[in-house]
Amino acid sequence: MIKFRYLNDLQGYGHFSEDFFKVSEFLKDIQKDSLEPMSFPWGRWEWMFSLPFLDPDHLDSIGVWEDEGRIVALMTYESKFGEAYYVLHHLYPYLRREIAQFALRDLKSEEGFRMLVPDDDHEMQKIVYKMGLTATEEKEQLAAIDLNQSLEFVLPQGYYLENMKDHLDIKRYHQILWRGFNHSGEPTMTETEIKDRKISLTGPHINLARNIAVVAPTGDYVSYCGTWYQEGTTVALVEPVATDPHYRKMGLGRASVLEALKCCKRAGAKYAIVGSGQNFYYRLGFYPLATYTWWKLG
Numbered sequence: 365m366i367k368f369r370y371l372n373d374l375q376g377y378g379h380f381s382e383d384f385f386k387v388s389e390f391l392k393d394i395q396k397d398s399l400e401p402m403s404f405p406w407g408r409w410e411w412m413f414s415l416p417f418l419d420p421d422h423l424d425s426i427g428v429w430e431d432e433g434r435i436v437a438l439m440t441y442e443s444k445f446g447e448a449y450y451v452l453h454h455l456y457p458y459l460r461r462e463i464a465q466f467a468l469r470d471l472k473s474e475e476g477f478r479m480l481v482p483d484d485d486h487e488m489q490k491i492v493y494k495m496g497l498t499a500t501e502e503k504e505q506l507a508a509i510d511l512n513q514s515l516e517f518v519l520p521q522g523y524y525l526e527n528m529k530d531h532l533d534i535k536r537y538h539q540i541l542w543r544g545f546n547h548s549g550e551p552t553m554t555e556t557e558i559k560d561r562k563i564s565l566t567g568p569h570i571n572l573a574r575n576i577a578v579v580a581p582t583g584d585y586v587s588y589c590g591t592w593y594q595e596g597t598t599v600a601l602v603e604p605v606a607t608d609p610h611y612r613k614m615g616l617g618r619a620s621v622l623e624a625l626k627c628c629k630r631a632g633a634k635y636a637i638v639g640s641g642q643n644f645y646y647r648l649g650f651y652p653l654a655t656y657t658w659w660k661l662g
Contacts, residue, residue, distance in 0.1 A: 365431070365432070366429055366430070366436070366456070366459070367429070367430050368427060368428070368429050368430075368466070368594055369427065369428060370424055370425065370426065371383040371387070371421070371423065371424070371426045371427070372512070373422060373426060374423035374424070374426065375420070375423070375426070376418060376420035376423065376469050376562065376620065377412075377413055377414060377415055377416055377418045377420070378413070378414070378566065379413070380413060380568050382410075383512075383529065383556050384413060384437060384540075384657075385568075386428075387409060387428065387435060387438055387487040388409055388410060388437075388536075388569070389406075389435075389441075390403065390428075390434075390438065390453075391405055391406035391409055391451060392590040392597060393408040394451065394453065394645065395597060395599040396454070396596070396597045396598060396600060397443075397598055398598060399508060399598065399599055399634075399635045400599075400608070401420060401482070401505065401506055401653050402451055402452050403449055403450075403451070403480055403482065403654075403656050404438070404440065404442075404449045404505070404592075405599070405601050405637065406601075406602070406604060407444070407522045407569075407591075407592025407593075407600075407601035408442070408550055408594070408601065409440075409569070409572035410567040410569055410570070410592060411567070411592070411603055412443065412515050412568070413568075414441050414564045414565070414566065414567045415499060415560075415561060415564055415611040416560045416563075416584055417443040418442075418443050419441070419443060419444060421445070421547075421634070422441070422445040422471075425441075425445070425468065425470045425586070426438075426439070426441070427439050427461075427466055428442075429456070429459055431456070432546075432626050435458060436452075436455070436456045436459070437450065437451065437452045437453060437454040437459050437463055437631070438451045439463050439466055439467050439471070441471055445471065445473045446471065446472060446473030446475055446476055446477055446478070446661050447471070447477075447479075447480070448467040448471045448477070448478070448479040448480065449479075449636070450463050450467065450480075451481075453514075457487070459501070459611070460485075460487055460488050460491055460537035461491050461602045462660050463493050464479070464488065464491050464495060465495070465606040466613075467479055467624075467657075468661070469598040472570075472661070474595060474662075476660070476661060476662065477497075477595070477660070477661040478497075478500070478555075478658045478659060478661065479492060479658070479659050480504060480656045480657070480658055480659075481499060481538050481654065481656065481657055482590065482654060482655075483655045483657055483658050484654070485529065487609060489659075496661055497659040497660060497661050497662070498659060498660055498662075499555075499657050499658075500657065500659065500660050501623050502656075502657070502658040503641075503655055503658070504639060504655075504656040505637065505640060505641030505652065505654070505655050505656070505658055506637055506638070506639055506647050506653045506654040506655070506656070507580045507637065507640060507641060507650040507651060507652055507653055508635055508636065508637045508638075508651060508653040509625070509635065509645075509648065509650040509651070510562060510634070510648050511600075511629040511633055511635060511636060512523055512627070512650075513635055514636070514649075515622045515623075515625050515626050515629070517615065517618050517622045517623070518615065519578070519615070519616070519619050520614055520615065520616075521580065522580070522581040523580055523586075523616065523619075524562045524578075524579050525576055525577070525578060525579070525587075525619065525620070525623050526571075526576070526577050526579055527572065527573045527574070527575060527576055527577075527627070528565065528572035528575040528576075528577065529571070529572035529573040529575075530573070531577075532565070532572060533585075534558055534561050534562055534634040535553055535558065536559055536577075536583075536584060536585045537565075537577070537584065537605070538551055538557060538558060538561045538584060538617075539551055539584065539587070540551065540563075540577065540585040540586065540587070540588045541588065541604065541606050542586065542607055543606070543608045543609065543610075544587070544605075544606020544607050544608055544610065545604075545606055548644050557610070560646050563640075567592075569592065569594055569619040570592065571591075571631075573588065573627065574591045574593060574624055574628055574631065575588075575590045575591060575624065576588070576589050576620045576623045576627070578616045580611065580620055582627075584608070586607065586608045586610075586616055587607040587611065587616035587617050587619065588604070588605065588606050588607075588620055589602060589604075589605050589617075589621045589623070589624040590602070590603055590604050590605070590624070591603075591624045591625070591627070591636070592626055593628045593633050594629060595631055595632050596632065597632075597633070598633065598634050598635060599631040599633065599634070599635045599636065599637055600625070600635070600636040600637070601627035601636070601638070602624070602625070602635055602636055602637070602638040603639065605617065605620070605621060605638075607620075618648060621645075621648060622648065626635060631638050637651075637653065638650060641655075
């Protein structure tokens with residue numbers, strides 16, 4: 365018998381509760397044996413709880429559907445309340461309408477509501493349209509790569525690679541993410557900022573040996589690639605990727621991503637995915653896997 369319930373012990377970023385692990389296991393199992401497109405893989409769920417951007421005030425609005433205690437569907441927001449993502453086990457397609465009704469009822473904020481729907485889920489598109497939602501031009505894309513292909517690269521002379529398990533410098537890590545995501549000026553190094561960066565690397569399933577930085581002759585991290593992969597599964601997630609603007613067009617982003625993918629391949633991954641449609645990834649051998657559209661109320 366299918367039962368709905370709210371997750372009741374989520375506590376915000378940096379906290380990994382019993383319900384957190386139950387959802388993580390559900391998401392992991394969907395891609396355990398195959399490359400199944402999904403907007404919210406387990407790595408995204410773990411990254412969500414690893415960042416300070418997570419709105420902690422509405423976590424008790426996240427809901428799951430269970431069959432004899434086993435999760436078969438999830439409806440959640442990521443960081444901002446008022447946005448809805450769903451993951452549905454393929455054996456329970458009849459839950460779509462209930463999922464959409466729940467999302468509109470319990471995840472709508474005072475500022476509005478929008479829901480991410482796969483472009484190939486035509487049944488859900490019909491349902492949300494009848495509920496008053498309209499497709500927008502805003503998209504999320506998913507790309508994949510077969511790790512059996514060549515993952516070779518060449519680094520410029522004087523540059524080298526470090527993994528975060530053996531060589532993590534949290535201030536250099538903070539610096540590359542600040543610069544790599546195009547923030548202006550130099551990052552401040554407040555106690556809170558450094559604490560947040562440390563927490564971002566403490567997810568229960570993260571393996572820092574598979575998170576790779578390119579180091580410049582100056583000693584700075586100038587490109588970085590994080591990954592999320594669990595042994596015994598098929599698919600790794602690439603997130604985040606950042607390259608210092610002053611060091612772009614040098615093959616450094618390519619090197620950090622491909623080296624991280626090599627690490628995942630050695631651990632058993634057969635594919636990797638990334639939530640992006642950028643040409644940068646296509647030039648590495650990724651290909652478009654799925655597209656999702658934001659449907660907005662009103």
